[in-house]
Amino acid sequence: MGHPTGSGPATLRLEIRPAPPETGPRPEMRSLLCCLSAAFALVSCQVPSSVSRRAASPLPGEIKVSLPPLVAGLEAPTWGQAPPPAPQPEGWTVPVRDTYTQVRTSRKVVAITFDDGPHGENTPRLLDMLKARNIKATFYVVGNMVKYNPHLLARMIAEGHEIGNHTVKHNMLDRMSDEALLAELRAAHDQIVEACGVAPRTMRPPGGAIKKDQKALMLRELGYPTIMWSVDPLDWKRPGPSVVASRLINGAAPGGILLVHDLHKPTVDAMPETFDRLLAMGYEFVTVTELIALDEPEPEPEPKKEEAETVDDGQ
Numbered sequence: 001m002g003h004p005t006g007s008g009p010a011t012l013r014l015e016i017r018p019a020p021p022e023t024g025p026r027p028e029m030r031s032l033l034c035c036l037s038a039a040f041a042l043v044s045c046q047v048p049s050s051v052s053r054r055a056a057s058p059l060p061g062e063i064k065v066s067l068p069p070l071v072a073g074l075e076a077p078t079w080g081q082a083p084p085p086a087p088q089p090e091g092w093t094v095p096v097r098d099t100y101t102q103v104r105t106s107r108k109v110v111a112i113t114f115d116d117g118p119h120g121e122n123t124p125r126l127l128d129m130l131k132a133r134n135i136k137a138t139f140y141v142v143g144n145m146v147k148y149n150p151h152l153l154a155r156m157i158a159e160g161h162e163i164g165n166h167t168v169k170h171n172m173l174d175r176m177s178d179e180a181l182l183a184e185l186r187a188a189h190d191q192i193v194e195a196c197g198v199a200p201r202t203m204r205p206p207g208g209a210i211k212k213d214q215k216a217l218m219l220r221e222l223g224y225p226t227i228m229w230s231v232d233p234l235d236w237k238r239p240g241p242s243v244v245a246s247r248l249i250n251g252a253a254p255g256g257i258l259l260v261h262d263l264h265k266p267t268v269d270a271m272p273e274t275f276d277r278l279l280a281m282g283y284e285f286v287t288v289t290e291l292i293a294l295d296e297p298e299p300e301p302e303p304k305k306e307e308a309e310t311v312d313d314g315q
């Protein structure tokens with residue numbers, strides 16, 4: 001039986017297919033264009049960020065086109081965006097590092113810190129000096145001193161000062177196991193809270209002796225950044241009040257942390273001159289946590305300067 005040419009309309013409908021729309025390229029051309037545009041998009045991803053940023057900033061009057069991601073789930077490029085913020089330990093509302101010797105700030109601020117107290121005679125005298133000048137300080141107290149004068153911690157808090165953790169027994173932490181270190185700091189923490197009702201937010205290691213991984217541990221487990229110092233007048237060697245004062249005054253710089261000990265009478269004797277000179281120089285005294293909140297991010301590295309165009313005119 002021959003081909004049923006010219007047979008019924010049902011057969012005819014099967015043979016006639018709708019014509020492809022004439023508005024776009026033919027299928028084989030469309031797939032070629034698809035490949036080309038995908039390849040172009042991939043190449044675009046690999047151009048240096050400076051070029052890409054320039055291309056992405058439309059000039060006035062230009063239309064900015066935002067393209068969907070190439071692949072579902074592929075994040076948009078992050079060129080030019082800030083790095084992810086530092087982890088924020090519990091209790092902190094600002095990014096915090098695991099250690100500070102000073103902070104980066106353009107403001108003329110310093111934090112003065114008094115270690116190893118409270119002392120029954122020197123500390124109240126110091127608190128009077130601070131109050132007379134409306135200066136706020138930070139006290140790194142030792143648990144074994146707190147137990148003799150817990151009322152002084154309540155006074156410190158009432159007068160706007162800050163209290164930090166300087167351990168119970170003032171032993172060197174760098175020789176301790178992680179468990180012993182945490183137990184020592186937790187015991188001191190509890191003593192401070194019991195004495196004044198306010199939890200310490202930072203710690204200072206006795207003698208400055210601390211290991212890098214211990215700093216990370218304390219921040220993670222206790223929320224304590226480790227507070228070192230930028231100025232150490234070696235007041236515990238008792239060089240005399242005027243020497244202590246001049247070392248502090250000459251060492252002060254914006255964002256600095258000053259280290260002294262309210263355990264020693266000559267140190268407290270050096271404070272009126274230290275305070276009055278620094279105030280006259282325009283310094284503002286802040287607590288350690290206030291200082292941390294003023295820490296400014298590292299400036300972005302200077303972009304490489306393009307080689308200057310030189311015109312060699314042959315002369």
Ligand SMILES: [Zn+2]
Nearest residue numbers: 115116206207
């Ligand atoms: Zn100490």
